[in-house]
Amino acid sequence: MNASVPHIEVMRSQLGRARGLGAGHSGVGHWWAERVSAASLLPLSTWFVVQMFRLGGADHAEVVKWGGKPVNATMLAALIITTFYHAQVGLQVIVDDYVHGKAHLPTRLLIKIGTSLMGLLGVFAVIKLVVRSGSGK
Template identity: 40%
Template sequence: MSLKSALGRARGLGSAKEGAGHFWGQRVSAIFLIPLSLWFVTAVIGLSRVDYAGVKAWFASPGNSALMLLTVLSVLYHAHLGLQTVIEDYVHCEAKKLVSLIAMKFAVAFLAVFMTVSILKVAVGV
C-alpha cells in the first residue's frame, strides 16, 4: 500500500508531448501522396509499353525525375511514420522494440539513399 494519492501515482505517466507532431506528419504526408500517387499511376501506365531508352528520356525531364523523387521520398517518410506507430504500439518487449525501431530507421534511410541515387543515375544517364 502506498501513501501517495492517485494524482501522485499518475504523475509522470502522461503524454510525451510528441503525438501531435507525429499525427500531423502522417496526415500531411498522406494528403501530399494523393496527387503524387495519381501522377505515378498515370506515368506507369504511359510508360508500360516503352523501352529503356524511352524511360531514360522520360526521366531526363527535370519535372518527371523531381516528381518521382518526391513520390519515393514521401512514400518512405509516410511508411516510416506508420511503421514506427505499429512498432511502438504492438511490440511490448522494450529490447525488441528498440532493435525494431533502429532496424526500420536504417532500412528506410538505406532505401531513400538507394532510390535517390538510382533515380538520379537514370535521369543524368551515367
C-alpha cells in the same frame, strides 16, 4: 458558486496543464507528420499511376528518356521521399503497437534505417537516370 458545476481537485498546476505534454514528452508532431505526408501522397501517387500508362511495357531507352526530364525527375524524387517518409512514420506506429520489450528498440531502428536507405537508393537512382539521359545513353 453553483453546486452543479464540476469541482476539480487535482495535484497539477494550471501551467502544467496548459503545456499539455505530460509524461509523453512529445506532442502531436508524429500524428501530423502521418497526415500531411498522406495528403501529399494523393497527388504524387496519382501522377505516378498516370505515368505508368506511359511507361507500361516501355524499353530501357524510353524509361531513361522519361526519367531524364526535369519535371519527371522532380516528381519522382518527391514521390520517393514522401512515400518512404510516410512508410517510416506508419511502420513505427505498427512496431510501437505490436513489438514489446527488448525487441522494440532494435525493430524501430531497423524500420528507420531500412526506410531511409530505400528512400536514398530511390533518389540516387533518379539522379543516375538524369545523368544517363544527359549523356545520351
